Amino acid sequence: xxxxxxxxxxxxxxxxxxxxxxxxxxxxxxxxxxxxxxxxxxxxxxxxxxxxxxxxxxxxxxxxxxxxxxxxxxxxxxxxxxxxxxxxxxxxxxxxxxxxxxxxxxxxxxxxxx
Amino acid sequence: xxxxxxxxxxxxxxxxxxxxxxxxxxxxxxxxxxxxxxxxxxxxxxxxxxxxxxxxxxxxxxxxxxxxxxxxxxxxxxxxxxxxxxxxxxxxxxxxxxxxxxxxxxxxxxxxxx
Numbered sequence: 001x002x003x004x005x006x007x008x009x010x011x012x013x014x015x016x017x018x019x020x021x022x023x024x025x026x027x028x029x030x031x032x033x034x035x036x037x038x039x040x041x042x043x044x045x046x047x048x049x050x051x052x053x054x055x056x057x058x059x060x061x062x063x064x065x066x067x068x069x070x071x072x073x074x075x076x077x078x079x080x081x082x083x084x085x086x087x088x089x090x091x092x093x094x095x096x097x098x099x100x101x102x103x104x105x106x107x108x109x110x111x112x113x114x
Numbered sequence: 115x116x117x118x119x120x121x122x123x124x125x126x127x128x129x130x131x132x133x134x135x136x137x138x139x140x141x142x143x144x145x146x147x148x149x150x151x152x153x154x155x156x157x158x159x160x161x162x163x164x165x166x167x168x169x170x171x172x173x174x175x176x177x178x179x180x181x182x183x184x185x186x187x188x189x190x191x192x193x194x195x196x197x198x199x200x201x202x203x204x205x206x207x208x209x210x211x212x213x214x215x216x217x218x219x220x221x222x223x224x225x226x227x228x
Contacts, residue, residue, distance in 0.1 A: 009154070032215050043204060044157075044219040051215065090156060094215060101147050101172055102217060104156040 002027045004091050006105035013081050014113045021076040021108050023091035033074040034092040034102065035065055044090065050074065061085070086112045116140050118220035120205050126226045127195045135190040135223050137205030145208050146188035147172075147217065148180060150201040157204060163188055195227045 003026045013019050025031055032051050036044040048059025055067040065076045074091060088109050092102040121136040137146065144165050149157040149172075159172030163182040177199060179191045188207075192199060202224050206217040 004156075034216070036219075043221040046216055046218075049216055092157075094217075101149075101159040101162050102157075104149075104158070106154055106156040 002031075002093055002103045004093050004103055004105035006089075006091055006108050008108045009106070010109045010111065012111040012113055015083055016080050019076075019078045019081045019085070019110070021089050021091075021110070023074045023076065023105060024072050025074060025091070025093045026072065027093050031074075032094045033065075033067060034094070035059065035063070035074075035076050036090045036092060037061075038088045038090065038107075040087070047076070047089075081110075081112055083112045083114070086110055118205055118207055118218050120203075120220040120223050122223060123221070124224045124226075126228065127192075128228050129196060131195050132191070132193050133195065133225075134192075135203055135205075135225075137188045137190070137207075137220060138186055139188075139205075139207040139218070140186060141207065141209070141218065142185070143207035143209045143218075144185075146182065147206045148178070148188065148190045149204045149206065150174065151204060151222075152201050160190065160203075192225075195225075197227045199225065200227045201225060 005024045034049045035047040038044050047063050050057050050067045088107045090107050091105045094102045118139045147162040148160040151157045158174045161180040163169045166185040169180045181189045202222050204222050205220040208217045
């Protein structure tokens with residue numbers, strides 16, 4: 001069965017500092033990987049996705065993620081965070097064809113210190 | 115283009131009452147999904163549909179029923195609500211094929227069962 005682990009429940013970062021959120025997955029075939037962000041009381045917004053090709057993918061809001069097959073990881077990074085980045089971040093894995101839905105990690109709550 | 119919409123936004127039920135949550139999408143997507151989100155649990159798939167007239171069980175289907183009578187609508191029913199079904203419910207949709215793997219989420223329905 002597929003699974004996603006986000007080891008950090010909470011992360012606190014100072015505004016302007018760099019950020020890395022960790023994501024490890026377990027999947028039997030080639031994974032399709034996603035990062036979503038959720039602001040309080042809101043739905044989920046897609047930050048970026050990896051299907052194939054270049055293992056470093058760029059997303060919206062200045063985020064990027066790197067797929068490392070050998071480590072089964074898909075970590076999210078941002079060089080300089082802004083107060084508006086405070087939110088819940090979810091990593092998800094899915095299969096080909098989009099039929100079976102996504103398996104989500106439990107999320108990482110990002111706190112930005114002034 | 116409204117994307118994915120959910121009705122209602124918030125509802126309070128008493129134990130044993132029934133209700134139906136409506137999800138509608140205007141993107142002509144084949145696949146639709148219902149997830150529930152609980153604190154510290156991420157999102158978990160309840161049921162999904164790969165096309166009009168079809169439904170399938172996800173990870174946590176017990177206590178819920180679904181119907182997809184029209185391609186654009188996916189209904190989630192609770193026949194006899196229980197406090198354990200207090201949650202935030204998200205609907206999502208996507209089209210088939212690799213290029214359509216991205217799921218688009220609705221704004222969510224907050225359900226409180228007393």
